[in-house]
Amino acid sequence: xxxxxxxxxxxxxxxxxxxxxxxxxxxxxxxxxxxxxxxxxxxxxxxxxxxxxxxxxxxxxxxxxxxxxxxxxxxxxxxxxxxxxxxxxxxxxxxxxxxxxxxxxxxxxxxxxxxxxxxxxxxxxxxxxxxxxxxxxxxxxxxxxxxxxxxxxxxxxxxxxxxxxxxxxxxxxxxxxxxxxxxxxxxxxxxxxxxxxxxxxxxxxxxxxxxxxxxxxxxxxxxxxxxxxx
Amino acid sequence: xxxxxxxxxxxxxxxxxxxxxxxxxxxxxxxxxxxxxxxxxxxxxxxxxxxxxxxxxxxxxxxxxxxxxxxxxxxxxxxxxxxxxxxxxxxxxxxxxxxxxxxxxxxxxxxxxxxxxxxxxxxxxxxxxxxxxxxxxxxxxxxxxxxxxxxxxxxxxxxxxxxxxxxxxxxxxxxxxxxxxxxxxxxxxxxxxxxxxxxxxxxxxxxxxxxxxxxxxxxxxxxxxxxxxx
Numbered sequence: 129x130x131x132x133x134x135x136x137x138x139x140x141x142x143x144x145x146x147x148x149x150x151x152x153x154x155x156x157x158x159x160x161x162x163x164x165x166x167x168x169x170x171x172x173x174x175x176x177x178x179x180x181x182x183x184x185x186x187x188x189x190x191x192x193x194x195x196x197x198x199x200x201x202x203x204x205x206x207x208x209x210x211x212x213x214x215x216x217x218x219x220x221x222x223x224x225x226x227x228x229x230x231x232x233x234x235x236x237x238x239x240x241x242x243x244x245x246x247x248x249x250x251x252x253x254x255x256x257x258x259x260x261x262x263x264x265x266x267x268x269x270x271x272x273x274x275x276x277x278x279x280x281x282x283x284x285x286x287x288x289x290x291x292x293x294x295x296x297x298x299x300x301x302x303x304x305x306x307x308x309x310x311x312x313x314x315x316x317x318x319x320x321x322x323x324x325x326x327x328x329x330x331x332x333x334x335x336x337x338x339x340x341x342x343x344x345x346x347x348x349x350x351x352x353x354x355x356x357x358x
Numbered sequence: 359x360x361x362x363x364x365x366x367x368x369x370x371x372x373x374x375x376x377x378x379x380x381x382x383x384x385x386x387x388x389x390x391x392x393x394x395x396x397x398x399x400x401x402x403x404x405x406x407x408x409x410x411x412x413x414x415x416x417x418x419x420x421x422x423x424x425x426x427x428x429x430x431x432x433x434x435x436x437x438x439x440x441x442x443x444x445x446x447x448x449x450x451x452x453x454x455x456x457x458x459x460x461x462x463x464x465x466x467x468x469x470x471x472x473x474x475x476x477x478x479x480x481x482x483x484x485x486x487x488x489x490x491x492x493x494x495x496x497x498x499x500x501x502x503x504x505x506x507x508x509x510x511x512x513x514x515x516x517x518x519x520x521x522x523x524x525x526x527x528x529x530x531x532x533x534x535x536x537x538x539x540x541x542x543x544x545x546x547x548x549x550x551x552x553x554x555x556x557x558x559x560x561x562x563x564x565x566x567x568x569x570x571x572x573x574x575x576x577x578x579x580x581x582x583x584x585x586x587x588x
């Protein structure tokens with residue numbers, strides 16, 4: 129399948145390499161291709177510049193947000209939450225309409241120091257996923273995988289024999305069913321995928337970040353996930 | 359041990375009966391004892407009036423907030439989050455100072471319909487537990503158990519052989535150590551109690567409620583908890 133990835137950060141890179149390994153064709157989208165390839169700075173987490181990663185992953189296409197959105201039969205949003213709606217606007221509703229947009233972004237607010245809190249305009253009485261769905265009514269937004277470290281998103285078997293939980297939310301039942309099939313490619317088992325209902329349920333899954341960040345801080349280990357035990 | 363319980367709702371009742379069964383002496387505190395015993399209405403969840411429950415649990419003392427706080431060597435806050443600081447003010451700093459206050463309350467905001475969201479004044483860039491700690495600097499506030507259904511708080515073995523997670527936060531290491539001992543009386547195992555750090559970590563544990571409420575809504579089962587898998 130052709131998959132467009134909106135965003136070029138470490139989450140996008142993790143998806144890109146894993147999806148190519150699974151046999152998919154991938155195009156990553158960025159605001160300005162020439163600038164992205166010229167950048168020499170490490171990112172905020174100390175990762176190498178994009179160009180160094182891309183040089184080692186030549187089979188992954190790079191284009192503008194609009195080109196990546198047009199390329200993908202399925203499109204992923206892995207931008208920073210504060211920038212998501214702007215990036216998707218540049219990607220263009222005409223390139224996204226009718227498609228599934230898997231929203232993996234989190235509306236983190238770094239303005240109050242670390243650990244980040246949530247952006248008030250995208251949390252509590254709303255969510256980033258809901259605001260994306262409102263801004264792009266012709267797109268089938270499915271929220272999933274945002275509640276864990278990227279390495280686990282694409283390889284749940286890394287810990288606990290894969291027996292932990294991925295949440296899924298969205299208004300379109302068929303789109304959720306197709307995203308569940310896509311999750312199975314990464315190793316997610318049906319029993320570990322919990323459908324929380326419509327896109328407003330993203331108010332719950334995006335609110336996982338504050339506890340996630342505190343556990344990460346206390347344990348110094350990001351390779352954990354939550355399992356719903358009942 | 360003598361334990362004061364600030365609040366008389368279903369969470370308080372669950373603690374009271376379990377603590378008495380474990381051999382503790384319990385006094386529950388309410389705003390107005392005569393009114394509480396005269397009330398004939400069911401609560402918002404359809405539970406019977408307090409007097410009916412109390413008639414079947416005569417060994418549990420009932421007093422004012424202040425009397426319950428004075429009675430307890432350990433004090434629990436199980437009031438509704440919106441009312442907690444007011445109830446604790448009526449309980450009196452003089453009756454609470456130097457003691458451990460186990461804060462189990464959640465700052466739920468029912469003003470936007472169901473499921474509730476979080477009260478902005480007690481969430482995201484702060485938390486109810488932090489605001490209680492600020493208002494009562496002479497009290498050792500320990501936040502724990504607020505992330506699950508009351509039945510599991512006092513009996514974790516009900517599901518998954520008790521192998522799921524209780525979080526604990528607070529500024530006083532000795533107070534947290536004593537609360538961990540108290541949690542063991544309910545059946546919590548050390549390996550399942552995760553210390554997240556100081557009281558600001560309650561921003562994380564109180565933010566569990568939005569996902570908790572969505573899972574409850576989707577599964578129609580409150581007898582679940584999160585396990586941190588790593």
